[in-house]
Amino acid sequence: MIRAVSVIGAMLAFSMPAAADWFADSRPMMGTEISVRLWHSDAEQGQALVEQVFDEVARIDRLMSTYKEDSRISEINRDAAHRPVVAGDELFRLIQRSLDISTLTRGAFDITYDSVGQHYDFRERRRPDAATVESGLDLIDYRLVNLDAAQGTVDFGAEGVRINLGGIAKGYAVERCVDLLRVAGVHHAVVTAGGDSRLLGDRRGQPWMVGIRDPRKDGEVAMTLPLQDEAISTSGDYERYFDEDGVRYHHILSPSTGNPASGVHSATVIGPDAVITDALSTSVFIMGVDMGLRLIATLPDYESIVINDKGEIYFSDGLTPP
DSSP states (O other), X not given: OHHHHHHHHHHXXXXXXXXXXXXXXXXXXXXXXXXXXXXXXOHHHHHHHHHHHHHHXXXXXXXXXXXXTTSHHHHHHHHTTTSOEEOOHHHHHHHHHHHHXXXXXXXXXXXXXXXXXXXXXXXXXXXXXXXXXXXXXXXXXXXXXXXXTTTTEEEESSTTOOOOOTTTHHHHHHHHHHHHHHHTTOOSEEEEETTEEEEESOSSSSOEEEEEEOTTSTTOEEEEEEESSOEEEEEETTSSEEXXXXXXXXXXXXXXXXXXXXXXXXXXXXXXXXXXXXXXHHHHHHHOHHHHHHHHHTOTTOEEEEEETTSOEEEOTTXXXX
């Protein structure tokens, strides 16, 4: 009798659904670290959704990476100066949004920065000389990117123009992944790609605590923000860079000079859409404290925190300094 009860108990244990829990993972992708953390009532489904997030990021990277020769954006960069190139609906829409943000920011955000940016190699500590930068400056102009909505094509107005979605693609990726999780019935999750995070709901009754990195102290945070159901993006001069003769050469280039933007160490933007927060954090970094926060003041759903090159912290009007 005791043995029969034990067998029945074991059978019941195996048939019961797994207890609800957090499921998480992180992997190097898109030139940064992608991480996901989600709450689910079923272990098998929770882990499957984690895998779906990474599959989605990989799909977006195959489409939008300039480091992949067979990506659609690489095809555009090779051929769009000679003929219209079909972008596909998804990439076309993101390029269109990028150009709209260029108009909003008066060119501070410009995906043609790669016309000069391609000559930087931060791993090899290599930068273009002044003559190379000067020769490429006329090619940094978002108005050289022509879109045909009827045909879904992209063409460039000059030879040598290159586009790069590095200032918006990671925000797009985390926004897409959270949409995927929301449709699957997930209510609590966070997906992060480098400096871009998209929060879904809260942390089961508590806000998500999101740290803004101290731009000059590795491993330390300048402040921590309690957030829920928001996107937050930070652009900093500490992400990809090298120092040479007391000058920091980083990956956030000013479209007006072709050189790394100066005056700001990091710019953070908070709002409802990670695509926009990603692009705006780059824009505010380039525009600087005064013009950047003036821009944010015109966007009622978005707020910003900027740390300048003296370590001073500035807040947009809708935020209360701690």
